[in-house]
Amino acid sequence: MIYINGQIHTMMEHAEVCSAMIVRDQIIIETGTTEQILKLQQQGEQIIDLQKNCVVPGFNDSHMHFICTGLCADEVKLHNAKSIQEIQNECQKYLLQNGDCTHISGTGWSEQIIDSNVYPTKEDLDQVSTQIPIVISRICMHIGIANSAALQLYEAATGKILTKEQKQSGLIKENQLFELQGLLPQPSVDKLHKIILKQQAALNAVGITSVQSDDLFYVNAIQAYEKAQLNNELTVRVHLQRRFDRRATEGPFLTNGPLKFFADGSLGAKTAALEEPYLHSDSHGLMLFTDEELKQKLTQQSVVHAIGDAAISQVINIIHQLDPENANRSGIVHFQITTKEIIDKVAKRNILLHVQPVLLLSDHELLNERISSELQNTSYSWNSCLKQKIHLSFGTDAPIESFNPLLNIYAAVTRRSKIGVLNANECLSVEESVKCYTVEGAYAEFKENTKGKLQKGHVADFVVLEKDIFTINQEEIKDVRVLQTYVGGKKVFDLQK
Numbered sequence: 001m002i003y004i005n006g007q008i009h010t011m012m013e014h015a016e017v018c019s020a021m022i023v024r025d026q027i028i029i030e031t032g033t034t035e036q037i038l039k040l041q042q043q044g045e046q047i048i049d050l051q052k053n054c055v056v057p058g059f060n061d062s063h064m065h066f067i068c069t070g071l072c073a074d075e076v077k078l079h080n081a082k083s084i085q086e087i088q089n090e091c092q093k094y095l096l097q098n099g100d101c102t103h104i105s106g107t108g109w110s111e112q113i114i115d116s117n118v119y120p121t122k123e124d125l126d127q128v129s130t131q132i133p134i135v136i137s138r139i140c141m142h143i144g145i146a147n148s149a150a151l152q153l154y155e156a157a158t159g160k161i162l163t164k165e166q167k168q169s170g171l172i173k174e175n176q177l178f179e180l181q182g183l184l185p186q187p188s189v190d191k192l193h194k195i196i197l198k199q200q201a202a203l204n205a206v207g208i209t210s211v212q213s214d215d216l217f218y219v220n221a222i223q224a225y226e227k228a229q230l231n232n233e234l235t236v237r238v239h240l241q242r243r244f245d246r247r248a249t250e251g252p253f254l255t256n257g258p259l260k261f262f263a264d265g266s267l268g269a270k271t272a273a274l275e276e277p278y279l280h281s282d283s284h285g286l287m288l289f290t291d292e293e294l295k296q297k298l299t300q301q302s303v304v305h306a307i308g309d310a311a312i313s314q315v316i317n318i319i320h321q322l323d324p325e326n327a328n329r330s331g332i333v334h335f336q337i338t339t340k341e342i343i344d345k346v347a348k349r350n351i352l353l354h355v356q357p358v359l360l361l362s363d364h365e366l367l368n369e370r371i372s373s374e375l376q377n378t379s380y381s382w383n384s385c386l387k388q389k390i391h392l393s394f395g396t397d398a399p400i401e402s403f404n405p406l407l408n409i410y411a412a413v414t415r416r417s418k419i420g421v422l423n424a425n426e427c428l429s430v431e432e433s434v435k436c437y438t439v440e441g442a443y444a445e446f447k448e449n450t451k452g453k454l455q456k457g458h459v460a461d462f463v464v465l466e467k468d469i470f471t472i473n474q475e476e477i478k479d480v481r482v483l484q485t486y487v488g489g490k491k492v493f494d495l496q497k
Protein backbone atom coordinates (compact mmCIF):
# COMPACT_ATOMS: atom_id res chain seq x y z
CA MET A 1 0.00 0.00 0.00
CA ILE A 2 1.22 3.49 -0.86
CA TYR A 3 0.16 6.63 0.97
CA ILE A 4 0.70 9.96 -0.80
CA ASN A 5 0.04 13.70 -0.36
CA GLY A 6 0.15 13.73 3.42
CA GLN A 7 1.71 15.94 6.07
CA ILE A 8 3.41 12.97 7.69
CA HIS A 9 5.07 13.93 10.97
CA THR A 10 7.64 11.16 11.27
CA MET A 11 8.79 12.07 14.81
CA MET A 12 12.33 11.37 13.71
CA GLU A 13 15.25 13.18 15.31
CA HIS A 14 14.93 16.47 13.44
CA ALA A 15 11.14 16.60 13.20
CA GLU A 16 11.17 15.56 9.54
CA VAL A 17 7.86 15.84 7.73
CA CYS A 18 7.39 13.82 4.56
CA SER A 19 4.47 13.42 2.20
CA ALA A 20 4.44 9.75 1.31
CA MET A 21 5.25 6.23 2.55
CA ILE A 22 5.03 2.62 1.48
CA VAL A 23 3.64 -0.02 3.82
CA ARG A 24 4.10 -3.71 3.13
CA ASP A 25 3.40 -6.62 5.51
CA GLN A 26 2.43 -4.19 8.29
CA ILE A 27 5.80 -2.42 8.18
CA ILE A 28 6.87 0.94 6.75
CA ILE A 29 9.24 0.13 3.89
CA GLU A 30 10.14 3.65 2.78
CA THR A 31 9.21 7.29 3.34
CA GLY A 32 9.83 10.30 1.10
CA THR A 33 8.18 12.75 -1.24
CA THR A 34 5.10 11.67 -3.15
CA GLU A 35 7.12 11.76 -6.34
CA GLN A 36 9.91 9.55 -4.95
CA ILE A 37 7.54 7.03 -3.42
CA LEU A 38 5.31 6.69 -6.49
CA LYS A 39 8.36 5.55 -8.44
CA LEU A 40 8.61 2.53 -6.13
CA GLN A 41 5.05 1.38 -6.70
CA GLN A 42 4.80 -2.34 -7.44
CA GLN A 43 2.34 -3.74 -9.92
CA GLY A 44 -1.17 -3.75 -8.49
CA GLU A 45 -0.13 -1.88 -5.35
CA GLN A 46 -2.95 0.34 -4.10
CA ILE A 47 -2.55 4.10 -3.55
CA ILE A 48 -4.28 6.07 -0.82
CA ASP A 49 -4.41 9.88 -1.09
CA LEU A 50 -4.00 11.45 2.36
CA GLN A 51 -5.38 14.72 0.96
CA LYS A 52 -2.83 16.98 2.67
CA ASN A 53 -4.03 15.84 6.11
CA CYS A 54 -1.83 15.78 9.18
CA VAL A 55 -0.51 12.30 10.01
CA VAL A 56 1.20 11.28 13.27
CA PRO A 57 2.33 7.92 14.68
CA GLY A 58 -0.40 6.04 16.57
CA PHE A 59 -0.71 7.23 20.17
CA ASN A 60 0.67 5.00 22.91
CA ASP A 61 -1.01 5.53 26.30
CA SER A 62 1.81 4.76 28.72
CA HIS A 63 -0.41 4.10 31.73
CA MET A 64 -4.08 3.26 31.75
CA HIS A 65 -6.49 0.57 32.86
CA PHE A 66 -7.84 -0.72 29.57
CA ILE A 67 -10.27 -3.39 30.82
CA CYS A 68 -11.35 -1.35 33.81
CA THR A 69 -12.19 1.54 31.47
CA GLY A 70 -14.42 -0.81 29.48
CA LEU A 71 -15.96 -2.40 32.56
CA CYS A 72 -16.71 0.96 34.14
CA ALA A 73 -19.41 1.40 31.55
CA ASP A 74 -21.15 -1.52 33.31
CA GLU A 75 -20.64 -0.23 36.82
CA VAL A 76 -22.60 2.17 38.93
CA LYS A 77 -21.30 5.61 38.01
CA LEU A 78 -21.38 8.17 40.78
CA HIS A 79 -19.42 11.00 39.18
CA ASN A 80 -22.37 13.36 39.25
CA ALA A 81 -23.84 12.39 42.60
CA LYS A 82 -24.51 15.58 44.56
CA SER A 83 -25.89 13.91 47.68
CA ILE A 84 -25.78 10.64 49.60
CA GLN A 85 -29.38 10.14 48.49
CA GLU A 86 -28.31 10.25 44.84
CA ILE A 87 -25.60 7.65 45.50
CA GLN A 88 -28.21 5.40 47.11
CA ASN A 89 -30.60 5.98 44.20
CA GLU A 90 -27.98 4.98 41.64
CA CYS A 91 -27.23 1.78 43.56
CA GLN A 92 -30.96 1.00 43.91
CA LYS A 93 -31.47 1.57 40.22
CA TYR A 94 -28.68 -0.89 39.43
CA LEU A 95 -30.26 -3.48 41.76
CA LEU A 96 -33.62 -3.13 40.01
CA GLN A 97 -32.12 -3.39 36.54
CA ASN A 98 -29.86 -6.33 37.46
CA GLY A 99 -32.09 -8.48 39.63
CA ASP A 100 -29.67 -11.41 39.69
CA CYS A 101 -26.53 -9.41 40.48
CA THR A 102 -24.19 -10.87 43.10
CA HIS A 103 -22.65 -7.55 44.17
CA ILE A 104 -22.59 -3.87 43.35
CA SER A 105 -19.41 -2.06 42.56
CA GLY A 106 -19.47 1.60 41.81
CA THR A 107 -17.01 4.38 41.31
CA GLY A 108 -16.70 8.11 40.86
CA TRP A 109 -18.10 9.76 43.99
CA SER A 110 -16.26 12.72 45.42
CA GLU A 111 -16.94 14.65 48.61
CA GLN A 112 -16.08 17.75 46.61
CA ILE A 113 -19.19 17.24 44.49
CA ILE A 114 -21.46 15.99 47.25
CA ASP A 115 -23.25 19.06 48.64
CA SER A 116 -22.73 18.28 52.30
CA ASN A 117 -19.02 17.66 51.62
CA VAL A 118 -19.00 14.30 53.41
CA TYR A 119 -18.01 10.75 52.56
CA PRO A 120 -20.78 8.18 52.19
CA THR A 121 -20.82 5.59 54.99
CA LYS A 122 -21.43 1.90 55.55
CA GLU A 123 -24.89 2.78 56.95
CA ASP A 124 -25.80 4.59 53.74
CA LEU A 125 -24.95 1.50 51.70
CA ASP A 126 -26.63 -0.90 54.13
CA GLN A 127 -29.83 0.98 53.40
CA VAL A 128 -29.46 -0.24 49.81
CA SER A 129 -28.68 -3.85 50.72
CA THR A 130 -27.26 -5.90 53.56
CA GLN A 131 -27.54 -9.09 51.50
CA ILE A 132 -24.96 -8.52 48.75
CA PRO A 133 -21.55 -6.81 49.00
CA ILE A 134 -21.45 -3.19 47.87
CA VAL A 135 -18.17 -1.34 47.34
CA ILE A 136 -18.10 2.17 45.93
CA SER A 137 -14.74 3.79 45.31
CA ARG A 138 -13.97 7.48 45.33
CA ILE A 139 -13.14 9.04 41.95
CA CYS A 140 -9.40 8.54 42.63
CA MET A 141 -10.02 4.80 43.24
CA HIS A 142 -7.72 4.88 46.25
CA ILE A 143 -10.38 4.91 48.92
CA GLY A 144 -13.79 3.31 48.99
CA ILE A 145 -16.82 2.61 51.15
CA ALA A 146 -18.05 -0.91 51.82
CA ASN A 147 -21.37 -2.09 53.23
CA SER A 148 -21.63 -4.69 56.02
CA ALA A 149 -21.79 -7.62 53.61
CA ALA A 150 -18.58 -6.49 51.89
CA LEU A 151 -16.79 -5.98 55.23
CA GLN A 152 -17.84 -9.46 56.35
CA LEU A 153 -16.66 -10.91 53.05
CA TYR A 154 -13.27 -9.25 53.55
CA GLU A 155 -12.74 -10.63 57.05
CA ALA A 156 -13.99 -14.11 56.18
CA ALA A 157 -11.92 -14.43 53.00
CA THR A 158 -8.64 -12.87 54.21
CA GLY A 159 -8.73 -13.89 57.86
CA LYS A 160 -7.75 -10.30 58.68
CA ILE A 161 -9.60 -8.25 61.27
CA LEU A 162 -10.69 -4.73 60.32
CA THR A 163 -10.46 -1.93 62.88
CA LYS A 164 -13.47 -0.73 64.83
CA GLU A 165 -13.45 2.54 62.87
CA GLN A 166 -13.38 0.72 59.56
CA LYS A 167 -16.32 -1.42 60.60
CA GLN A 168 -18.22 1.67 61.64
CA SER A 169 -17.53 3.91 58.67
CA GLY A 170 -17.00 1.28 55.99
CA LEU A 171 -14.02 3.37 54.83
CA ILE A 172 -11.29 1.20 53.25
CA LYS A 173 -8.07 2.55 51.74
CA GLU A 174 -5.36 1.62 49.26
CA ASN A 175 -4.13 -2.00 49.32
CA GLN A 176 -7.00 -3.15 51.52
CA LEU A 177 -9.46 -1.67 49.06
CA PHE A 178 -7.77 -3.40 46.12
CA GLU A 179 -7.82 -6.64 48.10
CA LEU A 180 -11.52 -6.26 48.82
CA GLN A 181 -12.32 -5.48 45.19
CA GLY A 182 -10.39 -8.60 44.21
CA LEU A 183 -12.72 -10.67 46.38
CA LEU A 184 -15.87 -9.55 44.58
CA PRO A 185 -17.09 -12.05 41.98
CA GLN A 186 -14.76 -11.76 38.99
CA PRO A 187 -15.93 -11.17 35.43
CA SER A 188 -15.53 -14.30 33.28
CA VAL A 189 -13.03 -14.68 30.43
CA ASP A 190 -15.89 -14.31 27.93
CA LYS A 191 -17.16 -11.13 29.52
CA LEU A 192 -13.67 -9.58 29.60
CA HIS A 193 -13.05 -10.68 26.02
CA LYS A 194 -16.20 -8.82 24.91
CA ILE A 195 -15.15 -5.77 26.92
CA ILE A 196 -11.71 -5.78 25.24
CA LEU A 197 -13.21 -5.80 21.75
CA LYS A 198 -15.66 -3.03 22.58
CA GLN A 199 -13.12 -0.87 24.36
CA GLN A 200 -10.38 -1.18 21.73
CA ALA A 201 -12.77 0.25 19.14
CA ALA A 202 -13.25 3.28 21.39
CA LEU A 203 -9.46 3.64 21.71
CA ASN A 204 -8.87 3.36 17.95
CA ALA A 205 -11.51 6.05 17.41
CA VAL A 206 -9.32 8.58 19.23
CA GLY A 207 -6.09 7.44 17.59
CA ILE A 208 -4.72 5.07 20.22
CA THR A 209 -2.84 2.10 18.75
CA SER A 210 -0.86 1.00 21.83
CA VAL A 211 -1.59 0.88 25.54
CA GLN A 212 0.47 0.04 28.58
CA SER A 213 -2.27 -1.30 30.71
CA ASP A 214 -2.62 -2.30 34.34
CA ASP A 215 -5.50 -4.82 34.41
CA LEU A 216 -4.30 -7.79 36.30
CA PHE A 217 -6.50 -7.29 39.32
CA TYR A 218 -8.98 -9.13 37.09
CA VAL A 219 -7.87 -12.73 37.43
CA ASN A 220 -9.17 -13.61 33.95
CA ALA A 221 -7.59 -10.65 32.14
CA ILE A 222 -4.60 -12.52 30.70
CA GLN A 223 -6.79 -15.30 29.32
CA ALA A 224 -9.18 -12.78 27.81
CA TYR A 225 -6.33 -10.94 26.06
CA GLU A 226 -4.90 -14.25 24.86
CA LYS A 227 -8.27 -15.25 23.45
CA ALA A 228 -8.50 -11.99 21.48
CA GLN A 229 -4.94 -12.50 20.28
CA LEU A 230 -5.57 -16.10 19.21
CA ASN A 231 -8.61 -14.96 17.19
CA ASN A 232 -6.51 -12.20 15.56
CA GLU A 233 -8.98 -9.66 16.90
CA LEU A 234 -6.67 -7.18 18.64
CA THR A 235 -6.40 -3.75 17.00
CA VAL A 236 -4.55 -2.15 19.92
CA ARG A 237 -1.10 -3.35 20.96
CA VAL A 238 -1.31 -4.18 24.63
CA HIS A 239 1.77 -4.08 26.85
CA LEU A 240 0.87 -5.42 30.29
CA GLN A 241 1.84 -3.55 33.46
CA ARG A 242 1.59 -6.54 35.75
CA ARG A 243 0.42 -6.53 39.35
CA PHE A 244 1.41 -10.18 39.69
CA ASP A 245 4.33 -12.04 38.28
CA ARG A 246 2.18 -13.82 35.71
CA ARG A 247 2.93 -13.62 32.01
CA ALA A 248 0.80 -13.82 28.91
CA THR A 249 1.72 -15.75 25.76
CA GLU A 250 3.25 -13.00 23.65
CA GLY A 251 2.51 -11.93 20.07
CA PRO A 252 2.78 -8.72 18.03
CA PHE A 253 -0.29 -7.34 19.83
CA LEU A 254 0.31 -8.63 23.35
CA THR A 255 3.51 -8.30 25.36
CA ASN A 256 4.51 -8.56 29.00
CA GLY A 257 5.74 -5.35 30.56
CA PRO A 258 6.98 -4.24 33.95
CA LEU A 259 5.62 -5.15 37.34
CA LYS A 260 3.31 -2.48 38.77
CA PHE A 261 3.38 -1.29 42.38
CA PHE A 262 1.91 1.52 44.46
CA ALA A 263 4.17 3.58 46.72
CA ASP A 264 1.45 5.99 47.90
CA GLY A 265 -2.17 7.02 47.34
CA SER A 266 -3.83 10.05 45.78
CA LEU A 267 -3.98 13.80 46.37
CA GLY A 268 -7.78 13.77 46.40
CA ALA A 269 -7.87 11.22 49.20
CA LYS A 270 -4.92 12.94 50.96
CA THR A 271 -3.05 9.63 50.83
CA ALA A 272 -0.28 10.78 48.46
CA ALA A 273 2.86 10.83 50.62
CA LEU A 274 4.33 14.33 51.13
CA GLU A 275 7.48 15.59 52.86
CA GLU A 276 5.62 18.62 54.25
CA PRO A 277 2.15 18.05 55.70
CA TYR A 278 -0.95 18.84 53.63
CA LEU A 279 -2.14 22.45 53.90
CA HIS A 280 -4.30 23.08 57.01
CA SER A 281 -3.49 19.60 58.31
CA ASP A 282 -0.81 17.63 60.09
CA SER A 283 -1.15 14.63 57.79
CA HIS A 284 1.69 13.71 55.44
CA GLY A 285 -0.32 11.09 53.58
CA LEU A 286 0.56 7.44 53.39
CA MET A 287 3.73 5.58 52.40
CA LEU A 288 2.58 2.10 51.45
CA PHE A 289 5.94 0.33 51.83
CA THR A 290 9.07 0.60 53.91
CA ASP A 291 12.35 0.89 51.98
CA GLU A 292 13.10 -2.75 52.74
CA GLU A 293 9.73 -3.93 51.45
CA LEU A 294 10.10 -1.93 48.26
CA LYS A 295 13.60 -3.31 47.76
CA GLN A 296 12.22 -6.85 47.81
CA LYS A 297 9.76 -5.93 45.07
CA LEU A 298 11.68 -3.88 42.50
CA THR A 299 13.93 -6.70 41.39
CA GLN A 300 12.95 -6.51 37.71
CA GLN A 301 11.59 -3.75 35.45
CA SER A 302 8.89 -2.02 37.46
CA VAL A 303 6.61 0.95 37.25
CA VAL A 304 5.68 2.45 40.57
CA HIS A 305 2.74 4.70 41.30
CA ALA A 306 4.09 7.68 43.25
CA ILE A 307 2.35 11.07 43.44
CA GLY A 308 3.76 12.82 46.52
CA ASP A 309 7.37 14.02 46.81
CA ALA A 310 8.11 11.68 49.75
CA ALA A 311 6.98 8.59 47.87
CA ILE A 312 8.73 9.75 44.69
CA SER A 313 12.04 10.21 46.54
CA GLN A 314 11.74 6.78 48.07
CA VAL A 315 11.17 5.12 44.68
CA ILE A 316 14.04 7.05 43.05
CA ASN A 317 16.40 5.88 45.78
CA ILE A 318 15.37 2.24 45.69
CA ILE A 319 15.54 1.98 41.90
CA HIS A 320 18.97 3.58 42.00
CA GLN A 321 20.25 1.24 44.71
CA LEU A 322 19.08 -1.87 42.86
CA ASP A 323 19.93 -0.81 39.30
CA PRO A 324 22.36 2.16 39.24
CA GLU A 325 22.16 2.69 35.44
CA ASN A 326 18.47 1.77 35.39
CA ALA A 327 19.11 -0.69 32.57
CA ASN A 328 15.69 -2.18 33.40
CA ARG A 329 14.04 1.11 32.40
CA SER A 330 11.99 1.17 35.57
CA GLY A 331 9.78 4.18 35.98
CA ILE A 332 7.52 6.27 38.14
CA VAL A 333 3.85 6.60 37.24
CA HIS A 334 2.21 10.01 37.96
CA PHE A 335 5.18 11.97 39.39
CA GLN A 336 3.09 14.98 40.37
CA ILE A 337 4.37 16.75 43.48
CA THR A 338 8.06 17.38 42.90
CA THR A 339 10.98 19.67 43.69
CA LYS A 340 13.90 20.75 41.55
CA GLU A 341 16.17 18.36 43.45
CA ILE A 342 13.88 15.45 42.64
CA ILE A 343 13.91 16.27 38.93
CA ASP A 344 17.72 16.54 38.98
CA LYS A 345 17.96 13.12 40.60
CA VAL A 346 15.59 11.53 38.09
CA ALA A 347 17.72 12.91 35.26
CA LYS A 348 21.00 11.73 36.77
CA ARG A 349 19.65 8.30 37.59
CA ASN A 350 18.00 7.83 34.22
CA ILE A 351 14.59 6.99 35.65
CA LEU A 352 11.60 6.90 33.29
CA LEU A 353 8.46 8.92 33.97
CA HIS A 354 4.93 7.99 32.93
CA VAL A 355 2.86 11.16 33.39
CA GLN A 356 -0.72 12.24 32.67
CA PRO A 357 -0.94 15.93 31.72
CA VAL A 358 -4.75 15.74 31.56
CA LEU A 359 -4.74 15.27 35.36
CA LEU A 360 -3.70 18.87 35.67
CA LEU A 361 -7.06 20.03 34.32
CA SER A 362 -8.88 18.32 37.20
CA ASP A 363 -6.22 18.71 39.91
CA HIS A 364 -5.47 22.41 39.63
CA GLU A 365 -8.24 23.50 42.02
CA LEU A 366 -7.47 20.70 44.42
CA LEU A 367 -3.79 21.69 44.49
CA ASN A 368 -4.68 25.04 46.02
CA GLU A 369 -6.37 23.23 48.90
CA ARG A 370 -3.65 20.68 49.44
CA ILE A 371 -0.21 22.04 48.53
CA SER A 372 1.72 25.27 49.17
CA SER A 373 2.07 27.58 46.17
CA GLU A 374 5.84 27.24 46.45
CA LEU A 375 5.67 23.48 45.98
CA GLN A 376 3.07 23.89 43.22
CA ASN A 377 5.62 25.93 41.29
CA THR A 378 7.92 22.95 40.91
CA SER A 379 5.19 20.31 40.45
CA TYR A 380 3.80 18.85 37.20
CA SER A 381 7.06 20.26 35.75
CA TRP A 382 7.32 18.42 32.46
CA ASN A 383 9.24 21.08 30.57
CA SER A 384 11.93 21.01 33.25
CA CYS A 385 12.05 17.24 32.79
CA LEU A 386 12.44 17.44 29.01
CA LYS A 387 15.15 20.10 29.32
CA GLN A 388 17.14 17.52 31.27
CA LYS A 389 16.43 14.86 28.62
CA ILE A 390 14.41 12.68 30.96
CA HIS A 391 12.42 9.91 29.28
CA LEU A 392 8.89 11.23 29.72
CA SER A 393 5.94 9.35 28.27
CA PHE A 394 2.27 10.34 28.24
CA GLY A 395 -0.73 8.41 29.42
CA THR A 396 -4.11 9.16 30.96
CA ASP A 397 -4.73 6.70 33.80
CA ALA A 398 -8.15 6.06 32.22
CA PRO A 399 -10.77 5.50 33.60
CA ILE A 400 -9.58 8.09 36.14
CA GLU A 401 -9.33 10.57 33.25
CA SER A 402 -10.53 10.62 29.64
CA PHE A 403 -8.30 8.54 27.34
CA ASN A 404 -8.54 11.06 24.50
CA PRO A 405 -4.93 11.90 23.45
CA LEU A 406 -5.92 15.23 21.90
CA LEU A 407 -7.29 16.45 25.23
CA ASN A 408 -4.12 15.23 26.93
CA ILE A 409 -1.89 17.03 24.40
CA TYR A 410 -4.00 20.16 24.87
CA ALA A 411 -3.37 19.94 28.62
CA ALA A 412 0.40 19.57 28.14
CA VAL A 413 0.58 22.44 25.66
CA THR A 414 -1.69 24.97 27.42
CA ARG A 415 -1.74 23.84 31.08
CA ARG A 416 -5.02 25.73 31.21
CA SER A 417 -7.61 24.48 33.72
CA LYS A 418 -10.91 26.07 34.67
CA ILE A 419 -9.12 28.35 37.12
CA GLY A 420 -6.20 29.43 34.97
CA VAL A 421 -2.77 28.40 33.76
CA LEU A 422 -0.48 26.47 36.10
CA ASN A 423 3.16 27.52 35.56
CA ALA A 424 3.18 28.70 31.96
CA ASN A 425 6.94 28.07 31.75
CA GLU A 426 6.26 24.35 32.01
CA CYS A 427 4.15 24.24 28.81
CA LEU A 428 5.38 21.84 26.13
CA SER A 429 5.27 22.29 22.38
CA VAL A 430 2.93 20.15 20.29
CA GLU A 431 5.96 18.43 18.78
CA GLU A 432 7.32 17.53 22.22
CA SER A 433 3.91 16.33 23.39
CA VAL A 434 3.41 14.06 20.38
CA LYS A 435 6.88 12.63 20.94
CA CYS A 436 6.01 11.84 24.56
CA TYR A 437 2.89 10.06 23.26
CA THR A 438 4.68 7.99 20.63
CA VAL A 439 8.48 7.75 20.69
CA GLU A 440 8.76 7.76 24.48
CA GLY A 441 5.93 5.28 24.93
CA ALA A 442 7.79 2.87 22.65
CA TYR A 443 11.03 3.47 24.60
CA ALA A 444 9.34 2.49 27.86
CA GLU A 445 8.39 -0.81 26.18
CA PHE A 446 11.93 -1.42 24.79
CA LYS A 447 10.38 -1.10 21.31
CA GLU A 448 11.99 2.15 20.13
CA ASN A 449 13.50 0.40 17.10
CA THR A 450 10.20 -0.93 15.78
CA LYS A 451 7.47 1.44 16.97
CA GLY A 452 6.72 5.06 17.70
CA LYS A 453 8.06 6.77 14.57
CA LEU A 454 6.92 6.78 10.98
CA GLN A 455 10.17 5.60 9.49
CA LYS A 456 11.57 2.66 7.60
CA GLY A 457 11.37 -0.53 9.66
CA HIS A 458 8.70 0.66 12.08
CA VAL A 459 5.20 -0.83 12.30
CA ALA A 460 2.67 1.13 10.26
CA ASP A 461 0.60 2.40 13.19
CA PHE A 462 -0.60 5.90 12.34
CA VAL A 463 -3.39 8.39 12.69
CA VAL A 464 -4.86 10.84 10.19
CA LEU A 465 -6.14 13.98 11.93
CA GLU A 466 -8.83 16.33 10.64
CA LYS A 467 -6.71 19.41 11.43
CA ASP A 468 -3.00 20.14 11.62
CA ILE A 469 -2.42 20.23 15.38
CA PHE A 470 1.07 21.64 14.81
CA THR A 471 -0.25 24.89 13.34
CA ILE A 472 -3.81 25.49 14.58
CA ASN A 473 -4.75 27.65 17.54
CA GLN A 474 -3.88 25.67 20.69
CA GLU A 475 -7.40 26.07 22.06
CA GLU A 476 -8.71 23.96 19.16
CA ILE A 477 -6.45 20.98 19.78
CA LYS A 478 -8.73 19.31 22.32
CA ASP A 479 -11.61 19.16 19.82
CA VAL A 480 -9.66 17.82 16.83
CA ARG A 481 -11.14 14.58 15.55
CA VAL A 482 -9.38 11.54 14.18
CA LEU A 483 -10.26 10.80 10.54
CA GLN A 484 -8.65 7.38 10.30
CA THR A 485 -6.54 5.10 12.46
CA TYR A 486 -4.27 2.43 11.00
CA VAL A 487 -2.64 -0.39 12.93
CA GLY A 488 -0.04 -2.48 11.13
CA GLY A 489 -1.20 -0.80 7.92
CA LYS A 490 -4.78 -1.96 8.45
CA LYS A 491 -7.51 0.65 8.75
CA VAL A 492 -9.17 0.05 12.13
CA PHE A 493 -11.18 3.27 12.38
CA ASP A 494 -12.75 5.56 9.83
CA LEU A 495 -14.77 8.61 10.86
CA GLN A 496 -16.85 8.34 7.68
CA LYS A 497 -18.15 4.89 8.60
Ligand SMILES: [Zn+2]
Nearest residue numbers: 063064214397
Ligand atom coordinates in the same frame (compact mmCIF):
# COMPACT_ATOMS: atom_id res chain seq x y z
ZN1 LIG B 1 -3.46 3.90 37.31
